[in-house]
Amino acid sequence: GENVEQHPSTLSVQEGDSAVIKCTYSDSASNYFPWYKQELGKRPQLIIDIRSNVGEKKDQRIAVTLNKTAKHFSLHITETQPEDSAVYFCAALFSGNTGFQKLVFGTGTRLLVSP
């Protein structure tokens, strides 16, 4: 089936600490794993993505790692700031019978960074 599990559902950290969010996916996911940030009342924004031909990707304070053998990928935010507070969604690309590929999202992690 098409399933993405995300943990934790909530995460509270102090400003300057690191935050890690983990996702696992079912067998049929293909090669694309994006992460979205959604602030209250706003649209999901693509912040970073990774494809299966690499194990890690970094962009300033955020990084994503992918372990295809274990079928999990993680988002790492270093030196967290209050403006990082939001809900973060992972997603995985699944291929359907018709060849169509669709994103399936996790249930989200509410990150709260306290000053």
Place this chain on the structure above:
Amino acid sequence: DTGVSQDPRHKITKRGQNVTFRCDPISEHNRLYWYRQTLGQGPEFLTYFQNEAQLEKSRLLSDRFSAERPKGSFSTLEIQRTEQGDSAMYLCASSLTQGLHEQYFGPGTRLTVT
């Protein structure tokens, strides 16, 4: 603003009424997606267009839902005979071309059915 836009941003309707939402994708994007998001959940895929062709529909999309993209540009999503369970945020996303996969979301239309 050259991003994905949606209209209206909010819609309150009574049960049984029909509603229609509009999505304008990023201009050069030929792929357009509709999602539904309920409180505390991630977006759930509803349907997908490549240019004007509707190529995929989720089983979540009941017969009361219909979507069009007549000229391969903007898209509309209509819900007939709305039910309270239809209350949700309806998100539109677009992407450039097959193989790149990056989807960019609009601000959504929040539907409340009373």
